[in-house]
Structure formats: C-alpha cells, structure tokens
Amino acid sequence: xxxxxxxxxxxxxxxxxxxxxxxxxxxxxxxxxxxxxxxxxxxxxxxxxxxxxxxxxxxxxxxxxxxxxxxxxxxxxxxxxxxxxxxxxxxxxxxxxxxxxxxxxxxxxxxxxxxxxxxxxxxxxxxxxxxxxxxxxxxxxxxxxxxxxxxxxxxxxxxxxxxxxxxxxxxxxxxxxxxxxxxxxxxxxxxxxxxxxxxxxxxxxxxxxxxxxxxxxxxxxxxxxxxxxxxxxxxxxxxxxxxxxxxxxxxxxxxxx
Amino acid sequence: xxxxxxxxxxxxxxxxxxxxxxxxxxxxxxxxxxxxxxxxxxxxxxxxxxxxxxxxxxxxxxxxxxxxxxxxxxxxxxxxxxxxxxxxxxxxxxxxxxxxxxxxxxxxxxxxxxxxxxxxxxxxxxxxxxxxxxxxxxxxxxxxxxxxxxxxxxxxxxxxxxxxxxxxxxxxxxxxxxxxxxxxxxxxxxxxxxxxxxxxxxxxxxxxxxxxxxxxxxxxxxxxxxxxxxxxxxxxxxxxxxxxxxxxxxxxxxxxx
Numbered sequence: 001x002x003x004x005x006x007x008x009x010x011x012x013x014x015x016x017x018x019x020x021x022x023x024x025x026x027x028x029x030x031x032x033x034x035x036x037x038x039x040x041x042x043x044x045x046x047x048x049x050x051x052x053x054x055x056x057x058x059x060x061x062x063x064x065x066x067x068x069x070x071x072x073x074x075x076x077x078x079x080x081x082x083x084x085x086x087x088x089x090x091x092x093x094x095x096x097x098x099x100x101x102x103x104x105x106x107x108x109x110x111x112x113x114x115x116x117x118x119x120x121x122x123x124x125x126x127x128x129x130x131x132x133x134x135x136x137x138x139x140x141x142x143x144x145x146x147x148x149x150x151x152x153x154x155x156x157x158x159x160x161x162x163x164x165x166x167x168x169x170x171x172x173x174x175x176x177x178x179x180x181x182x183x184x185x186x187x188x189x190x191x192x193x194x195x196x197x198x199x200x201x202x203x204x205x206x207x208x209x210x211x212x213x214x215x216x217x218x219x220x221x222x223x224x225x226x227x228x229x230x231x232x233x234x235x236x237x238x239x240x241x242x243x244x245x246x247x248x249x250x251x252x253x254x255x256x257x
Numbered sequence: 258x259x260x261x262x263x264x265x266x267x268x269x270x271x272x273x274x275x276x277x278x279x280x281x282x283x284x285x286x287x288x289x290x291x292x293x294x295x296x297x298x299x300x301x302x303x304x305x306x307x308x309x310x311x312x313x314x315x316x317x318x319x320x321x322x323x324x325x326x327x328x329x330x331x332x333x334x335x336x337x338x339x340x341x342x343x344x345x346x347x348x349x350x351x352x353x354x355x356x357x358x359x360x361x362x363x364x365x366x367x368x369x370x371x372x373x374x375x376x377x378x379x380x381x382x383x384x385x386x387x388x389x390x391x392x393x394x395x396x397x398x399x400x401x402x403x404x405x406x407x408x409x410x411x412x413x414x415x416x417x418x419x420x421x422x423x424x425x426x427x428x429x430x431x432x433x434x435x436x437x438x439x440x441x442x443x444x445x446x447x448x449x450x451x452x453x454x455x456x457x458x459x460x461x462x463x464x465x466x467x468x469x470x471x472x473x474x475x476x477x478x479x480x481x482x483x484x485x486x487x488x489x490x491x492x493x494x495x496x497x498x499x500x501x502x503x504x505x506x507x508x509x510x511x512x513x514x
Contacts, residue, residue, distance in 0.1 A: 078335020
C-alpha cells in the first residue's frame with residue numbers, strides 16, 4: 001500500500017498569514033500522497049461579529065442557526081479554503097478545495113436535538129474514500145473545509161477533527177495512513193505549563209490512566225478519543241504536534257494501538 | 258466525440274431560492290456530460306453592503322480591492338457555490354464546486370492598470386481542459402464559481418461569461434460542446450420591449466448588422482462577442498436563452514459561425 005499523510009490544521013494556523021505561509025511551505029515539502037483538513041472557527045466568529053451575528057458555543061461546539069450556517073459556509077468553504085488552495089498552488093501543490101458536499105465525499109446527519117439544539121451541525125455518516133482515492137491517484141491534493149451536507153440540499157457545519165479522523169479511516173482501505181493533528185503546542189503535554197513536557201507516545205491504557213489522573217483534560221480528550229478510534233479502524237499512526245514540526249521525525253506525541 | 262453541455266447562469270437565477278430550485282431541476286435533467294458556471298454579483302453586493310464595503314462598478318465590471326476580494330471569494334466560492342453544489346447533490350448530480358485555483362483549472366493575469374485600476378480582477382490566461390475532462394470522465398459535474406487565481410497565491414475576481422466562454426473553448430478539444438448562456442430574457446430580442454421578439458439565429462455578418470442598427474446593444478454585445486469567439490475556437494454552438502428553457506429544443510437564440 002502507498003503511504004498517505006492526512007494533516008488537520010486548526011484555527012490560528014490557517015487564519016494568520018504568517019503562520020499559514022509556514023504551514024503551506026511545510027505541507028508542500030511532504031512527499032507522496034497527502035490531504036489537508038482545515039478549521040477556521042476564529043474567522044467565522046470574526047465575520048459573524050462584523051455582520052452583527054452572535055456566536056454561541058456549547059461545550060466547545062458552535063450553535064449554527066440559518067444565519068450562522070451562511071457565515072460558516074462562506075468563511076470555511078470560500079475565504080479560508082480558497083486562500084489555502086491559492087497558496088498551495090503557488091507552492092506547486094495541485095490542491096483542490098472541497099467540502100463534504102463536493103462529489104458527496106462526506107455525508108452527514110443533522111445532529112438530533114437533545115438538551116441542546118445545535119442547529120445545522122452534522123454528524124458524519126459516510127465518507128467516500130473511493131472517490132477521494134480516485135482524485136488522489138490523479139495527483140490531486142484534497143483540501144477539505146469543515147463542512148458536510150445532508151444529501152437533501154443543506155450544508156452542515158461539522159467538526160474538523162472529526163472530519164479528519166473519519167476521512168483517515170475511510171482512506172485506510174486504500175492507503176497506509178499517517179494522521180497528523182496540528183495545534184499550537186508541541187504535543188500532548190505532561191504539564192500544561194511546561195511546553196517541553198511532551199509525552200512521546202500514548203497507548204490506550206496510558207490514555208485511560210492519564211484521564212484518571214487529570215494529566216489529559218479538556219479539548220485534548222475528544223482529540224485523543226478520535227485518534228484511538230482512527231487507530232482501531234486501520235489508520236497506521238496518529239501524531240499530535242505543532243504545525244512547525246510537520247514532516248520532522250520524533251516530534252510530537254505518537255498515538256499507538 | 259462525446260457531447261458536453263456547458264451552462265452559464267448569472268445573478269438572479271442562482272440567488273433567489275425559487276429560481277435556483279427550477280434551475281437545479283432543469284440542469285439535473287440534462288443527460289450526458291455537463292458543466293455549470295455561475296455568477297453571484299448581487300449576493301456579493303448585498304454582503305459587501307452588510308459589511309459596510311461599497312461596491313464600485315466601472316463599465317459593468319466590479320472594482321475589486323482587498324476587502325472586496327475577500328467578499329467575492331467567500332460569497333462566490335463559498336456561499337453561492339456550495340448552495341448550488343448541495344442542491345445538485347440532492348438532485349442526484351455528482352457536483353464538484355471549483356474556482357480557477359482548484360486544480361489550477363483557470364489561471365489568470367491580474368488586469369493591468371490603465372485608465373481604471375480594477376484591482377484584483379483576472380483576465381484568463383489558460384484553462385486546463387485536460388484536468389477538467391479527467392474529472393468529467395470520472396462522472397463529476399464541475400460547478401465553477403467566477404474566481405480564478407494568479408498562480409502566485411492570490412485569488413482574482415473574474416467575469417463569469419468570459420470564464421464560461423474560455424472553458425467551453427478549452428473543452429472543445431475533448432468534446433462536442435454546446436455552450437448555453439442563461440439570462441432573464443427568452444433570447445436576443447429584436448425589440449427589447451417585446452419579450453416574444455426572439456431572434457432565432459445570429460450569424461457573424463448579422464451580428465455586425467444588428468450592432469450597426471442598434472438592435473443589439475449594451476451588455477448583449479460582449480456576450481455575443483464571447484459567443485462568436487467560442488464558435489471560432491471549436492465550440493459547436495452557443496445558445497442564449499432563459500434558464501427555464503434549458504434542455505428545450507428551438508428555444509432562445511442560436512449563435513452560429
């Protein structure tokens with residue numbers, strides 16, 4: 001099987017021009033087949049504010065009414081995505097910007113209303129790994145925005161970490177996949193006040209232990225849960241690291257089965 | 258050669274939900290290979306106004322400074338494009354939303370500053386018909402927003418009629434192309450106050466005669482010039498008609514060599 005690198009980059013990295021330029025250079029330098037999944041929450045919040053639309057978050061997830069769906073569709077699918085695509089093309093990468101609606105690559109169910117009505121938020125139902133692999137074999141590098149669709153004509157706001165994990169799982173049928181989650185820190189830290197306290201490797205038993213001890217907490221827990229889920233579904237390795245460290249050996253935290 | 262239908266739809270049609278629904282249904286009913294190129298100027302103007310950005314037009318073309326480039330990138334590439342893509346997917350069409358930057362399908366030069374500085378506006382330099390044909394042969398239906406890129410990292414606002422014409426010319430090397438320009442009227446009218454006075458067929462000598470006589474004027478002149486240019490470059494036929502009449506025989510005005 002050919003190797004494929006799937007990189008998820010969030011917020012700050014794609015929204016500040018300088019950090020983005022560094023990311024595009026490191027991403028361009030990765031050899032072989034690759035896919036980029038990006039976020040853009042800060043830009044959506046900023047654009048919503050300029051339009052007088054209030055951003056409401058519940059448990060770290062954005063409540064997405066009709067007006068907010070318009071904002072995220074245009075900011076994620078247009079502004080952020082095309083800025084990345086144009087930058088990658090300039091760096092010689094044959095990028096193709098996509099949402100889940102494009103070629104129907106990620107189909108979602110609108111999240112059922114329980115205690116919270118998240119509105120137009122999608123839970124991924126199916127990823128079309130075959131079509132993605134078809135594009136990749138044409139030499140295309142998919143650049144995926146955090147949007148899916150419901151198959152009934154509506155776009156849905158969708159968590160980028162989840163989309164990256166689900167896409168990695170679907171591509172594991174065709175490739176030997178390394179999934180890299182990039183964020184601001186060097187990796188999963190043993191001590192959140194010490195940027196150098198990177199945990200080099202986490203197994204599932206160790207993850208449970210760290211959760212119990214409170215070493216791992218907050219937004220890192222769902223990130224690691226996604227990582228272990230990907231490993232269980234055939235992804236070879238998951239790495240949590242800084243965007244700057246993309247492509248460097250022995251950087252970040254490696255998640256293994 | 259296989260037949261391919263390339264449809265360009267402008268402003269009103271893709272921006273009003275009811276007209277869009279009718280368009281999506283007629284577009285879905287077209288058999289065989291197809292491509293959609295869309296506009297979105299009204300939505301861009303409306304979004305710019307909401308953001309306190311003034312729209313400035315010179316000779317029907319939008320002056321595009323940095324702030325306006327952000328607006329058109331997110332409105333054309335995000336809001337309008339993904340709304341169409343999600344709608345077509347719901348109608349069973351395997352749509353893929355693209356700008357010229359995606360897979361580098363339309364590369365432009367930033368328009369040189371002469372009497373007017375149009376800002377981030379692109380004049381199409383090259384269309385990659387081969388990559389588009391590759392997608393089309395995968396069963397994909399490209400849905401192209403009126404944006405290109407300069408190959409140096411910047412998106413460029415680009416006229417949708419021109420993009421449709423240039424794309425039709427590039428695809429003429431691979432397909433027997435029918436290019437259809439949809440707008441509000443039934444076709445090119447002999448009398449602009451009589452909606453039924455459609456001219457069924459215009460040859461190039463007839464076009465010159467109509468221009469001299471003032472029968473054809475205003476925005477119809479560049480549209481027809483694009484049409485004749487396409488015919489001269491191998492496009493089989495160009496039809497100017499209403500969106501409602503897509504796929505109907507003997508509707509609209511047929512442009513022939």
